[in-house]
Structures are given as C-alpha cells and as structure tokens.
Amino acid sequence: MLYREAGQFKTTYRADQAVFPIRQDFIGIIAILAVLFVVVPLTFNDFWLKSIMIPTLIFALAAIGLNLLTGYAGQLSLGTGGFMGVGAYACYKLATIFPDVNILIHIFLSGFFAAGVGFIFGLPSLRIKGFYLAVATLASQFFLEWAFGRIAWLYNYNDSGAIEVPTRTLFGVPITSATAAPVTQYLIVLAIVVLLTWVASNLVRGRFGRAWMAVRDMDIAAELIGIRLLPTKLMAFAISSYYAGVAGALMVFMWLGAAEVESFDINVSFQLLFMVIIGGLGSLLGCFLGAAFIWNLPIFLRAVPEMFGTHVNAATVEHIQFMIVGGLIVFFLIVEPNGLARMWAVAKEKLRRWPFPY
Amino acid sequence: MGGLLYNVFIDPFMQMGSAPDLLLQVLWEGFVSGTLYALIALGFVLIFKASGVFNFAQGIMVVFGALSLVGLIALGVPAILAIVMCIGIMAALAYSVEKLVLRPLVNQEPIILFMATIGLNFFLIGLGELVFGGEPKVMPTEQLGLPTGSWDFDVLGGLVIIQQLDVAAAAVACTLVAGLAIFFNKTRIGRALRAVADDHQAALSVGISLNQIWRIVWFSAGIVALATGIMWGARSDVSFALSIVALKALPVLILGGFTSIPGAIVGGLIIGFGEKIAEFYWGPLVGGSIESWFPYFLALIFLLFRPQGLFGEKIIDRV
Numbered sequence: 001m002l003y004r005e006a007g008q009f010k011t012t013y014r015a016d017q018a019v020f021p022i023r024q025d026f027i028g029i030i031a032i033l034a035v036l037f038v039v040v041p042l043t044f045n046d047f048w049l050k051s052i053m054i055p056t057l058i059f060a061l062a063a064i065g066l067n068l069l070t071g072y073a074g075q076l077s078l079g080t081g082g083f084m085g086v087g088a089y090a091c092y093k094l095a096t097i098f099p100d101v102n103i104l105i106h107i108f109l110s111g112f113f114a115a116g117v118g119f120i121f122g123l124p125s126l127r128i129k130g131f132y133l134a135v136a137t138l139a140s141q142f143f144l145e146w147a148f149g150r151i152a153w154l155y156n157y158n159d160s161g162a163i164e165v166p167t168r169t170l171f172g173v174p175i176t177s178a179t180a181a182p183v184t185q186y187l188i189v190l191a192i193v194v195l196l197t198w199v200a201s202n203l204v205r206g207r208f209g210r211a212w213m214a215v216r217d218m219d220i221a222a223e224l225i226g227i228r229l230l231p232t233k234l235m236a237f238a239i240s241s242y243y244a245g246v247a248g249a250l251m252v253f254m255w256l257g258a259a260e261v262e263s264f265d266i267n268v269s270f271q272l273l274f275m276v277i278i279g280g281l282g283s284l285l286g287c288f289l290g291a292a293f294i295w296n297l298p299i300f301l302r303a304v305p306e307m308f309g310t311h312v313n314a315a316t317v318e319h320i321q322f323m324i325v326g327g328l329i330v331f332f333l334i335v336e337p338n339g340l341a342r343m344w345a346v347a348k349e350k351l352r353r354w355p356f357p358y
Numbered sequence: 359m360g361g362l363l364y365n366v367f368i369d370p371f372m373q374m375g376s377a378p379d380l381l382l383q384v385l386w387e388g389f390v391s392g393t394l395y396a397l398i399a400l401g402f403v404l405i406f407k408a409s410g411v412f413n414f415a416q417g418i419m420v421v422f423g424a425l426s427l428v429g430l431i432a433l434g435v436p437a438i439l440a441i442v443m444c445i446g447i448m449a450a451l452a453y454s455v456e457k458l459v460l461r462p463l464v465n466q467e468p469i470i471l472f473m474a475t476i477g478l479n480f481f482l483i484g485l486g487e488l489v490f491g492g493e494p495k496v497m498p499t500e501q502l503g504l505p506t507g508s509w510d511f512d513v514l515g516g517l518v519i520i521q522q523l524d525v526a527a528a529a530v531a532c533t534l535v536a537g538l539a540i541f542f543n544k545t546r547i548g549r550a551l552r553a554v555a556d557d558h559q560a561a562l563s564v565g566i567s568l569n570q571i572w573r574i575v576w577f578s579a580g581i582v583a584l585a586t587g588i589m590w591g592a593r594s595d596v597s598f599a600l601s602i603v604a605l606k607a608l609p610v611l612i613l614g615g616f617t618s619i620p621g622a623i624v625g626g627l628i629i630g631f632g633e634k635i636a637e638f639y640w641g642p643l644v645g646g647s648i649e650s651w652f653p654y655f656l657a658l659i660f661l662l663f664r665p666q667g668l669f670g671e672k673i674i675d676r677v
Contacts, residue, residue: 076469128661130468131412131616135608136661139654146650266602270476277473315487322484329477334462337470 004352019201036190041183049182052296054255057186057193058247060291063275064200064284065243070273071281072204073236074216075125079137080244080272082144085264086114087245088252089154092163095253096156103168103176107192107249114245115238117144122237126230129219141266149261162260165253176253185254192250196243201284203239212236213282278332280339289340297325370639382518384638385631390524390593392630393531397586398607399614399622400535401579407555407617408575409460412472415479417604419580422482423448424497424587424596425490431498441584448580456573483598494597497588527589534585535623538578542619547574555617609657614668621668629653 008023010016020026040053066080091110095103121140125133148154155163167177174180175188203209211232214222223229252259271294279290301321336343350357374381401416426447430440459474508521542548553561554571562568590600610629614621633649633656641648 124658124661131472132612132661135612135654136658138605138608139651139658142651142654146647150644150647266605273473274476277470319484319488323481323488324484326477326479326481326484329480330459330474333466333470333474333477334459337463337466 017205019198019205033194037187041187046182049186050255052299054182054186054189055251056288056292056295057189058251058255059272059275059295060288061193061196061250062244062247062272063279063287063291064197065240065247066272067276067279067281067284067287068200068204068212068243069236069240070276071283071286072209072216073212073233073240074129075122075233075236076130076134077137077240078134078266078269078273079121079139079141079144080240081264081266081268082141083114083118083241083244084248084251084268085144085148085261086117086241087111087248088259088264089148089163090114090245091249091253092165093154093156095166095168099166099168102170103253104170104188104192107246107253110249111242111245114248115242118241118244119234119238122234122241125233125237138266141269145261145265148264160260162258163252164258165256168253177257189250189254192246196246197284200243204284208232208235208239216282274329278329278339280341283339283341285344286339286341289344293340294325297321297328365643366640373639379518384634386518386520386524388631388634389627390521390527390630391634392627393524393528394586394590394603394626395606395610395629396623396626397531397534397582397589398604399610399626400538400619401582401586402607402611403614403617403619403622404538404575404579404582406611408551409554409572410468410471410558411460411475412468413579414472414475415482416579416583416607417601418479418482418486418598419448419451419583420587420590420604421596421598421600422451422486422587423580423584424591425486425495427584427588428495428497428591428596429490432495437498444584445581448584449577452573452576452580455576456569460572461569479601483601487598494595494599495591497591497596521593523589523592527593530585530589531623534582535619538582538619541578547571551575606653609653612657613660618668624668629656632656 005022005024010021015021020029040049044053062080062084065083066077069075069077087110090113091106094101094106094109098106117140121137124136128136149161152161155161158164165177167174167179169175170184170188173184175184204212211222211227214225214227215229215232215236219229222232248264251263256263275290275294276287277290278293279288280286298321301324302317305317332339398416398420401419402413405411405413405416423444427440427444430443431437435443455478459478460471463471463474508519510519540548542551550561550566551571551574553564553566554568558568561571587596606629607626610622610625612625613628614623614625633652636652637647637649
C-alpha cells in the first residue's frame with residue numbers, strides 16, 4: 001500500500017538506474033531531509049545535537065568510507081581509525097599553516113591526504129586478501145598511531161601532544177572550537193554528510209562501484225571481463241580513506257574541538273567495523289543505521305537506570321554496557337547476518353503487499 | 359645523507375659487536391616476549407585449524423583466565439584448587455561459546471564469525487571487569503610455586519640477567535606444545551581434530567561430531583590461554599592491556615601460517631627477537647616505541663615473498 005509502485009513505468013535503462021527508482025523513496029528522503037535540516041535544529045537542545053546527532057552523522061560518514069572498501073570492494077580493513085586521524089591532523093596542519101583559507105575547504109582537502117596514505121597502505125591488497133589483508137591494515141593503524149604521537153611537527157610541538165582546534169568563521173559566524181553554536185556545527189556536518197553520501201550513492205551505481213562489486217564477488221572473473229584489479233582496489237582504498245579522512249577532520253573540528261592519539265586508536269576502527277557489519281555490508285543506508293545503533297546504544301544504556309530512578313555507579317554501567325554491546329553484536333549476527341539494512345529491505349517488501357499479502 | 363646511512367646500516371651493528379652482553383640480553387628479552395606471542399598464536403591456530411574461526415577473543419581469554427585465577431586466590435582458595443577451578447571455568451566458557459555463538463552461526467561467512475568473536479571479546483571484557491574489577495592485579499607467584507629470582511651470568515665480559523620466571527615460562531610453553539603434539543598425533547580425539555581441520559563434511563560423514571570437536575578445541579585453546587595468562591601475569595600485572603598486546607599474535611600467524619603449530623612457535627620467536635632488536639638498535643633513530651608497529655611491517659614484508667607463511671599449507675587464497 002505504502003510502497004505500491006504500480007503505474008511508475010521505466011522506459012530506459014537510465015531511468016531504471018536512477019538514485020530513487022521508486023517515487024515513494026524520493027518523497028521519503030525529501031521528508032527525512034526536511035526533518036533533519038529544519039525540525040531538528042529548531043527543536044533539539046544542545047545535548048542532543050552535540051552528543052547524539054553530530055557524532056552519529058560523522059561516524060556514519062566514516063562508516064560509508066569503510067563500507068565502500070569492505071562492503072563494496074570486499075577488502076577487509078581494520079585501519080579506518082588511523083585514516084580518520086590522518087584527515088584530522090592534515091586539517092589541523094592546513095588550518096594553522098593557511099589560517100586565511102576557509103576551514104570548509106581545508107576539511108575537504110584534508111581528505112586527499114588521507115586518500116594518499118590509504119593508497120599507500122592499500123598496496124599490499126594486490127598480493128593478499130581476507131584476514132591477511134586485515135593484518136596489513138592493522139600495520140597502518142599502529143604505524144599511524146605511533147606517528148601521531150611521535151612526530152611533534154604534526155601537533156605543532158605543543159606540550160600536551162594534542163591538537164587544539166582554532167576558531168574559524170564562516171560568513172562571520174564561528175563554526176569551530178567552543179565558541180561555535182552546536183546548531184551551526186550540526187548544519188554544516190549534515191550538509192557535508194548529505195553531499196558526500198549523494199556522491200557515494202552515485203559512485204557505487206557507476207563504473208567504480210560496479211567494478212568494486214565484481215572484484216568483491218569474484219576477482220578472477222572480474223579480471224576476465226576486463227577489470228584491472230590494481231587500479232580498482234587502490235581506488236577503493238583511496239576513496240574509502242578520503243571519506244574516513246573527511247570524517248576525521250569533521251570529528252575534530254566540528255565535534256570534539258581537540259583530539260589526541262587516543263581519539264583515533266584501534267577501538268575506533270573496530271567500532272566502525274561494527275557499524276558497517278551491524279548496519280549491513282554493501283549498503284549506504286546501513287551505514288547510517290549502524291552508526292546510529294552503535295553510537296547511541298551506550299548513551300541509551302546509561303540513561304536507562306536513571307529513567308527508573310536507581311543510581312548505579314558509572315563503572316558498573318560501563319562494564320554492563322560492554323557486555324550488552326558484545327552480546328547484542330553476537331545476537332544480531334545470529335538473527336540477521338546481513339545487517340539492519342537487510343531488515344529494512346524485508347520490511348519494505350512487506351509494505352508493498354500490505355494490507356493484502358498473497 | 360652519509361650520516362643517515364651510517365646510523366641505519368653500520369652503527370647498530372657496531373653497537374652489537376662492541377657490547378655482545380647487551381645483545382644477548384636483548385635477544386633474551388626477545389625470546390621471552392616471543393614465547394608469549396607464540397603461546398597466544400598457538401591458541402589462535404588451534405581454533406582456526408579445527409573450525410576455520412579466526413578467534414579474536416583469544417587475547418581476552420588469556421586475561422580472563424589469569425583474572426579468574428587471581429580472583430579465586432584472593433578469595434582464599436588454595437592455589438591447586440584455584441587452577442582446577444579455572445580449568446573448569448575455561449571448559450564452561452568453551453561449552454557456552456560453542457552452544458551460543460558457534461552453533462547458531464554455522465555455515466556463515468568467515469568474516470561474520472570473526473565479528474562474532476569480536477563481540478565475544480567485548481562481552482568477556484565487560485564480564486571480567488564486572489566480576490573482578492578493571493584495575494591491574496598482581497599474580498600471586500608464591501602460592502603458585504613459580505620462581506621469582508634471577509640468575510646473573512658473566513658472559514663475554516658483561517652481565518646477562520635471566521629471570522627464572524622467564525625460564526619457567528619457556529618450559530611451560532615447550533611442555534604445552536609437546537603435549538599438544540602428542541594429543542594431536544597419538545590420540546583418537548586428536549585424529550578426529552585433524553580430520554575436521556582437513557574437511558568438515560568428510561569428517562561429518564565418518565561420524566565425527568563437529569560440535570564436540572569445537573568444544574574440545576575451544577577448551578584446549580582456553581587451557582593454553584590460562585597457561586599464557588599465568589606466565590604473562592607473573593611478569594607484569596594482570597590487566598586488560600594484554601588484549602592489545604595479543605593482537606601481535608596476528609603478524610606471528612602470518613609469519614608462521616594460520617594452520618601450523620610449529621609455525622606459531624617459530625613465528626612468535628622471530629617476531630619477538632625482531633621487535634626487541636629493532637626497538638633497541640634502530641628505535642632511537644626515529645624516536646622509539648617502534649615495537650608497536652614493527653612486527654606488522656615485518657609480517658608485511660614477509661607476505662610479499664611467502665604469502666602462505668613459513669609452515670603454512672601451499673594452497674592459499676590470494677590474488
């Protein structure tokens with residue numbers, strides 16, 4: 001009933017390959033965007049924006065990066081946190097070296113540095129795959145962590161070893177550091193995430209995406225139909241790292257305000273991998289669902305005891321939270337190994353027939 | 359430029375030559391950490407061979423085993439009884455992992471099983487911290503009868519200090535490996551394990567119970583983890599930091615091959631020696647602490663030449 005696409009005819013392949021082949025999807029996205037751009041900034045308070053909406057969007061962006069690599073191109077990576085760090089440190093260096101250039105340009109540029117690093121660490125993927133490649137990406141993770149901590153030039157030789165975000169403005173309104181209002185930061189993050197998601201959705205439908213999927217499904221067959229593995233895999237690494245890099249820059253400049261090595265450690269990489277797997281490998285929607293789920297679950301779990309008026313000490317809550325997150329991951333993998341996005345697809349299929357299933 | 363080349367290619371070897379006692383000490387350190395890596399890698403290999411599961415939680419099983427032991431002894435349980443109880447805990451863990459995680463996920467993609475073990479990893483961290491507390495603990499070496507002294511040797515005009523504990527750890531490692539080798543080659547269950555490792559379906563068709571085999575391998579990996587935990591915990595404190603150290607078992611596996619027990623031992627030793635020597639002689643050139651990433655690079659370079667590992671099976675899934 002809700003999803004009845006009767007009467008929507010496609011007469012060309014082009015129309016069939018559109019971003020939203022069904023009109024309801026298009027209307028739905030417009031509605032969601034309207035809520036995100038208009039209703040949320042007007043109604044949500046700073047806590048909601050700062051600790052739920054902004055991080056969810058940023059992690060979703062990083063998860064898209066990882067999903068392009070792991071879900072679409074089939075290359076397992078445990079180094080996304082490191083690539084986010086490259087973006088963040090690159091953006092910090094750019095912002096301090098060229099203070100007059102607009103910070104948004106820096107954020108987009110910093111992704112290219114991450115892409116370059118990702119390209120280099122993607123080179124082993126030509127020889128190896130699967131878990132062996134995962135270990136290779138772990139090498140990048142630990143090397144980058146070490147570099148962020150040891151190369152003083154990266155954090156401008158300050159004593160704390162952390163990067164502090166300078167205040168930058170857009171049209172006279174401060175958008176970074178503590179002086180910026182969460183609403184402005186939220187809108188900027190949202191705009192960038194929407195833009196890059198749109199780019200990603202076109203990428204995966206286009207030549208690159210189809211080549212990636214061919215390599216993922218069977219690399220030898222992909223080679224036989226004329227896909228060159230070398231550029232395809234390296235492109236996946238570079239683009240994936242670009243997304244991670246921009247997400248890292250956003251994370252520091254639009255959310256945390258300051259960062260050190262621990263902000264990009266191996267746990268971040270794992271968290272992102274969880275988001276992608278729980279959300280759904282090979283699905284952009286899944287990245288958002290996974291990010292929202294994994295990021296907000298601990299916040300929700302912290303809030304539960306307070307709802308019932310009982311006070312449990314913070315350490316216990318954290319331990320139980322670890323157990324629940326771990327347990328839920330196993331549970332989700334058992335119930336739906338294809339992730340939340342697959343659940344949504346099933347629901348959509350049901351909605352098409354509702355209320356008259358046959 | 360010449361200075362740099364000298365610092366990288368000549369000076370470290372000059373240092374080695376001029377102070378051989380120091381080199382021996384560094385090698386010994388490498389041997390000790392290599393033993394630890396080898397033991398963790400051994401747990402990985404056991405499970406990977408029999409079930410094809412890349413068990414990310416092996417590191418936390420080590421911590422979990424050690425923590426249970428420390429916790430039980432702190433409660434006043436005699437050491438021998440505590441060890442027996444810990445073995446019981448490991449058996450319970452193996453049983454529930456097989457029942458609750460592996461069995462429902464049978465026939466899934468390897469990456470899904472890998473993710474499930476990461477989930478298990480988090481669960482065990484939470485459970486361990488909830489039950490035993492998150493702060494580092496000291497392993498009661500006296501109750502366990504572990505030697506704590508050290509031997510000083512005069513070698514090559516210098517002093518080499520060897521902790522007796524490390525010798526004990528190496529001895530335990532050797533015993534474990536020998537025991538496992540006998541178990542795998544001489545017993546009925548061992549043969550069944552090897553059959554499962556070769557081909558699941560063929561093993562099923564001759565009447566080997568996969569579920570039972572899985573329980574056994576997870577249990578034996580648990581025993582290995584417990585032994586590792588005791589030895590490692592006696593050297594430094596028992597804390598969850600080991601779960602990151604345990605990741606170094608991955609380059610070890612690449613070096614030794616994912617399915618080879620001797621490979622895990624040799625790989626562990628190579629990584630151990632390699633990282634300590636690199637840290638001591640080349641580390642200062644780039645600011646130190648390179649042992650956090652050096653093993654991975656060593657493994658990467660190795661991969662380029664021998665992707666199946668030192669002792670791995672010849673057929674390997676690669677491009």
